[in-house]
Amino acid sequence: MGPEPKGNYTNSALRVGATDHYPQRLVGEFIGTVVANDAINDEYKHLVVAVHEHALKAYAGQMFHLLCPSPDGAEVWMRRPMSVYRVDKTAGRVEFLYKVEGRGTKGMATLQPGDEFNIAGPLGVGFKLQPDWKNIVVLGRGVGLATLAPLSQLAAERGVGVTAILSARNAAVVMSRDLFEGLGARTLTVVDTDRSSAVENVETIIEALVAEGKADAFFTCGSNRLLKLMQRLGKKHNIPGQVAVEQIMVCGFGACYVCMRTFEVNGVRVLRRVCRDGPVFDMQEAVGW
Ligand SMILES: Cc1cc2nc3c(=O)[nH]c(=O)nc-3n(C[C@H](O)[C@H](O)[C@H](O)COP(=O)(O)OP(=O)(O)OC[C@H]3O[C@@H](n4cnc5c(N)ncnc54)[C@H](O)[C@@H]3O)c2cc1C
Numbered sequence: 167m168g169p170e171p172k173g174n175y176t177n178s179a180l181r182v183g184a185t186d187h188y189p190q191r192l193v194g195e196f197i198g199t200v201v202a203n204d205a206i207n208d209e210y211k212h213l214v215v216a217v218h219e220h221a222l223k224a225y226a227g228q229m230f231h232l233l234c235p236s237p238d239g240a241e242v243w244m245r246r247p248m249s250v251y252r253v254d255k256t257a258g259r260v261e262f263l264y265k266v267e268g269r270g271t272k273g274m275a276t277l278q279p280g281d282e283f284n285i286a287g288p289l290g291v292g293f294k295l296q297p298d299w300k301n302i303v304v305l306g307r308g309v310g311l312a313t314l315a316p317l318s319q320l321a322a323e324r325g326v327g328v329t330a331i332l333s334a335r336n337a338a339v340v341m342s343r344d345l346f347e348g349l350g351a352r353t354l355t356v357v358d359t360d361r362s363s364a365v366e367n368v369e370t371i372i373e374a375l376v377a378e379g380k381a382d383a384f385f386t387c388g389s390n391r392l393l394k395l396m397q398r399l400g401k402k403h404n405i406p407g408q409v410a411v412e413q414i415m416v417c418g419f420g421a422c423y424v425c426m427r428t429f430e431v432n433g434v435r436v437l438r439r440v441c442r443d444g445p446v447f448d449m450q451e452a453v454g455w
């Protein structure tokens with residue numbers, strides 16, 4: 167399929183002959199309009215952007231590549247990758263939950279309602295839910311919870327039960343609780359301040375969920391130690407899983423190979439592009455960092 171007759175949108179970030187995971191999800195560069203950009207705590211902001219209808223086809227786990235404004239008038243080379251936090255099809259909006267870190271996200275933090283914002287996507291391969299999964303366990307830490315949050319939307323649409331274990335440094339920076347709970351997920355918060363986020367405690371929680379039959383699949387993002395825990399428990403109980411991976415990106419659609427990471431498939435180490443082959447991968451194939 168070539169470009170649409172009346173638009174400038176390509177149909178996908180595809181190489182010739184490659185499989186299109188999302189044939190109905192047109193990829194493009196869109197100029198959205200900022201609706202809101204509010205601080206939700208000292209570190210994180212929530213950006214709501216009114217977008218072209220094609221951008222609303224973003225799937226849980228996919229990302230947009232954002233052209234961030236400059237925070238200080240100097241250059242901001244390259245776009246910044248950001249998971250889609252929520253898609254509001256009725257209002258025609260895409261939302262991002264982001265941590266204000268370096269110059270790109272500091273530039274994003276300056277956006278005001280009514281400003282234009284250039285986003286490219288939706289890009290990459292997102293989460294998949296198998297039809298026979300009735301209950302899933304979602305375990306995320308920090309900003310990884312923003313990436314996992316749309317799983318709650320996807321699971322609610324499919325009638326799949328979700329237990330979300332939200333890990334954070336302290337209670338003030340626990341992310342996405344409202345979104346998970348609003349969509350019917352059972353949420354458990356674990357934090358460093360009372361040591362409930364310790365791997366041994368999280369392991370006890372997950373073992374109980376497995377024993378209850380509430381863990382048909384595992385999902386994680388945002389922490390290497392939690393990835394390793396879920397890999398170990400997944401192997402032990404033969405539970406499949408997916409992990410969303412972060413990596414520095416340049417093009418975001420498979421051309422530059424900057425985002426390569428090592429994976430292990432049947433004992434063989436292979437390199438994959440996080441932007442194009444992921445960012446969501448089979449949990450057991452991911453090699454920790
Ligand atoms: C698939 C994917 C989804 C993401 N989703 C989110 C999200 O939902 N919310 C959120 O807050 N953050 C998310 N991130 C991380 C986000 O891309 C970085 O925080 C952001 O690029 C930092 O840019 P900066 O200019 O503020 O920081 P700087 O440190 O100044 O950035 C310098 C360079 O490093 C890159 N970089 C820095 N940190 C990261 C990182 N963790 N991952 C990838 N590139 C990085 C930047 O893109 C830039 O090119 C995601 C990253 C990936 C790969």
Ligand code: FES
Binds near residue numbers: 416
């Ligand atoms: S960022 Fe260019 S190939 Fe992934």
